[in-house]
Amino acid sequence: MGTAKGPMLAGLSKEYIYAQIGHFISGRRSNIQMSPMAQGYTDPQLREPVAAYFAAQGKQPQLQLRGQRQPKSLAEQLYYQGDPTRDIPACFSCHGPAAVGGGPFPRLAGQQADYLGAQLVAWQKGERSGDPDNMMGTIANRLSGKDIQALASYLSSIR
Structure with missing residues (x-):
């Protein structure tokens, strides 16, 4: 489970997590906690298993699809x-x-x-x-x- 200011990584795709770590490394994305942590994963061989691990923690939503009804909100x-x-x-x-x-x-x-x-x-x-x-x-x-x-x-x- 994520924190109020951080994401829940479980259930994100491996490709997405891998790319976002890369964005923190390159500076395209910035966060006081993640930017320095990501620097430890500049080697793609280290980054790939981390991304795979969190993606494998998949979380399925308990969402009831609503068919064709009108949205309530x-x-x-x-x-x-x-x-x-x-x-x-x-x-x-x-x-x-x-x-x-x-x-x-x-x-x-x-x-x-x-x-x-x-x-x-x-x-x-x-x-x-x-x-x-x-x-x-x-x-x-x-x-x-x-x-x-x-x-x-x-x-x-x-x-």
Whole structure:
């Protein structure tokens, strides 16, 4: 389980974890705790088993898929339908219907709300990068503070 300011690594894909450690090493991503820790994994032969270990700790969400019903909340609407009026795509199109991610897309289900909110704000401010074509930076800049809070709260509640 993650902390309020850190992610839950169990269930993230090996590729995603490996890439993020690389981003901490290169400085593309920064965190007071992780940046110095990542420096111990500059050798890919050390980084790969660490990424594989955490990915193997998979955590399945207890999410009931909702079929075609209308979303009950702002967060569900954004996650499953997006907001075409603001050119915000549905989050599930990359992170999956159960928010477990896969490949380059991280698991969001069950992450701490404070962590998720902080990451979206970091994308908005340009303090986080490393995704293809700055896709998340572009999307995050279209989200309001209310959107971020709603998404973070909703996604953290998925167990």
